[in-house]
Each structure stands twice: as structure tokens, then as C-alpha cells.
Amino acid sequence: MHDKSVVQSVEKAAAILRLFSKxxxxxxxxxxxxxxxxxxxxxxxxxNTLEKVGFIEKVYSSSTPYYRLGIELFKIGSxxxxxxxxxxxxxxxxxxITELTGDNSYLFIEKNNLAxxxxxxxxxxxxxxxxxELGDTYNLNQGGGPLAMLAFLDNKKKFEVFNALNLxxxxxxxxxxxxxxxxxxxxxxxxxxxxxxxxAMGAPILDFQGNVIGALSVGGIVDRFSDERMPHIVxxxxxxxxxxSREFGWEGKVVQ
Numbered sequence: 001m002h003d004k005s006v007v008q009s010v011e012k013a014a015a016i017l018r019l020f021s022k023x024x025x026x027x028x029x030x031x032x033x034x035x036x037x038x039x040x041x042x043x044x045x046x047x048n049t050l051e052k053v054g055f056i057e058k059v060y061s062s063s064t065p066y067y068r069l070g071i072e073l074f075k076i077g078s079x080x081x082x083x084x085x086x087x088x089x090x091x092x093x094x095x096x097i098t099e100l101t102g103d104n105s106y107l108f109i110e111k112n113n114l115a116x117x118x119x120x121x122x123x124x125x126x127x128x129x130x131x132x133e134l135g136d137t138y139n140l141n142q143g144g145g146p147l148a149m150l151a152f153l154d155n156k157k158k159f160e161v162f163n164a165l166n167l168x169x170x171x172x173x174x175x176x177x178x179x180x181x182x183x184x185x186x187x188x189x190x191x192x193x194x195x196x197x198x199x200a201m202g203a204p205i206l207d208f209q210g211n212v213i214g215a216l217s218v219g220g221i222v223d224r225f226s227d228e229r230m231p232h233i234v235x236x237x238x239x240x241x242x243x244x245s246r247e248f249g250w251e252g253k254v255v256q
Contacts, residue, residue, distance in 0.1 A: 012038065013046050017055065017069070026059065026066040086205070086214055087119050089247055093216060093240040094121040100236045103220035106132055108145035108202070109213070110153070113164040114138065115146035125220050131198070132219060141165055141175055142193040144200030145217030151182035152204040152212040187238055191222055199225040201233060203241035208249025216241045 015036050019027060027035075033043040047067055050056040054072030058065055090107045097105040098121045107119040117136045132143075140150040140161050150161060158179075162172050182188045191199040200219030204212045218237050225233065 009046070012036070012042070013050055013055075016043070016046055016050065017073070020056075020069050026061070026068045028064065028066055032067065086248075090119060090205070090214070090216065090244055091121075093244050094119060097121070097216065097218050097236055097240050098123045101218055101233055103218050103224060103233075104131060106145055106200075106217040106219060108149060108215045108217060110140065110149050113140065113161045115140050115143065115149060115215075117145070123220060125224060132194070132200075138194060139165060141167075142190065143217075144188050144190045144202035144219060145215040146202070147179070147182060147188035147190060148202030148204045148215040148217070149212050151179040151188060152206070154211075187234060187241075189225075191225065197222055201225070201237055203238050204245075205241055205248065206245040206250040206252075208251075210250065210252060213248065216244065 016032055019032060019035055029040060029043055029047065032038075032047065033040045036043065038046070047056060051058060051067070051070070054070045056067045057070040058067055060066070086109065087107065094105040094107060097103075101123065103123040103125060105121045105123070106117050108115045109118055110116075115138045117132050117134060117138075120132065120134055122131075132138075138146050140146045150158065153161065162175070167175065187201055187203045189199070189201050194200075198219060199222040200217050202215045202217040205214040205216060207213050216237060218233060
């Protein structure tokens with residue numbers, strides 16, 4: 001039974017808008033009709049309306065008319081991007097990570113070539129002397145969250161970070177090899193790098209263009225990051241990071 005509170009014409013218009021993608025940026029009326037199962041008259045009426053409000057536009061290629069997404073959607077999308085708050089969006093994921101693992105969870109962002117912890121949820125195995133706190137700042141070449149961000153930065157930014165760290169050529173080579181492994185797996189692992197008795201893992205948060213905008217991390221006593229527990233932690237962390245990335249429009253796969 002159809003929900004009477006839902007306007008069917010709006011649902012149909014949304015179905016048309018969702019047809020467009022990077023793979024199919026332009027579609028003919030016949031393609032729209034076929035993919036939505038709307039008859040051509042209905043599809044044309046909806047397209048005319050969407051065109052009138054600027055959500056799609058008609059273009060021609062060799063005299064064949066095509067439709068593509070319009071500039072008004074870009075304006076709306078820009079408003080959405082400016083309103084996205086990574087802290088509030090990440091909070092449920094941090095709580096979920098801690099709930100499922102019992103360990104501390106963290107949200108990191110990169111700023112001025114450093115990793116900044118901007119939120120955290122504490123777990124059941126808190127040791128304050130070896131625990132990252134809200135506002136703590138680290139170099140990007142150590143720690144679960146920082147390394148996860150560094151691994152997924154574009155090459156220009158990555159080498160800017162390398163220069164800021166004043167690494168030797170050999171140190172750069174070793175770090176670059178490590179970052180390749182992190183990209184291949186989709187997550188980082190750090191043991192005893194910031195605190196000797198602590199370990200942490202990190203996974204990147206990507207936006208709609210695939211740019212890294214932060215990292216989720218889980219950390220705690222090094223003994224809790226045993227080989228037996230690792231698969232569980234990896235699954236919880238990477239699933240959370242992927243879900244959060246999709247909230248920011250990422251549609252691909254994190255693993256490179």
C-alpha cells in the first residue's frame with residue numbers, strides 16, 4: 001500500500017536524478033524512460049519540470065538531445081558540504097566502536113601538517129597516562145589515526161608533510177613503504193610509537209572526491225591488540241570509517 005503522506009511525483013523526480021552518475025553523466029529521454037520504467041510521456045513531463053527548476057538541463061550532441069544534472073543541484077550540494085559537521089557525524093560511530101570493542105575511540109583531523117584529536121569516547125580499559133586526550137596533537141608519521149590520514153593524502157601534501165618532519169632519505173623510504181601497506185589494507189596499526197604500553201589502529205574518512213578529511217581510531221593497552229582480537233577490531237573500525245565516509249558522499253572503496 002502506498003504511503004499517502006508521500007508525493008509520488010517527487011519520488012519519481014528523485015528516481016530520475018539518481019540515474020545520473022560519473023559513468024552516465026548524460027542520458028537521453030529514451031534511456032531515462034527505460035531505466036525508470038516510466039512511459040515517455042511521464043518521463044518527459046518530469047524532465048521538463050526538473051529542467052524548469054534548474055535541477056537538470058538539456059544539451060545536444062550531434063543534434064541528439066541529452067539531459068544532465070543542472071547547476072542548481074551544485075548550489076544545493078555546496079550548501080550541504082558547508083553544513084557537514086565531521087564531529088557530530090562521527091560521534092555515533094565513535095560510540096559504536098567503543099561499545100563493540102571496549103577500547104577508546106578517537107576522531108582525528110589533519111591541520112598544518114599535524115594530526116589533531118578533536119573527539120574521543122573512552123572505553124573500559126582506560127589508563128590515563130597512556131591515553132590520547134581531546135586536543136592532543138601528534139606528528140602524522142606515528143599513531144593509528146595520524147598514519148591512516150597520512151597514507152591517504154595526495155602525493156603533493158604527503159611530501160609536504162615529509163619535508164616538515166625533516167626525515168632522512170632512508171626514513172622517507174621506510175615510511176613510504178609503510179604507507180603503501182596501509183593503503184593496501186585500508187587501515188593502520190601502531191604499537192608503542194606514542195606510548196610504549198599502548199597500541200592503536202586507524203582508518204581514513206574520505207569525502208565525495210576521495211580526499212581524506214580525517215580518521216577514526218581505536219586505541220588502548222597494547223595487550224588488547226592481540227592476534228586473536230585484531231580481526232574483530234579491524235572489522236569494527238573499517239566498517240565505521242566506511243559508513244562515515246559514505247555520509248560525506250564517498251562511493252568507492254577505501255582499499256587502494
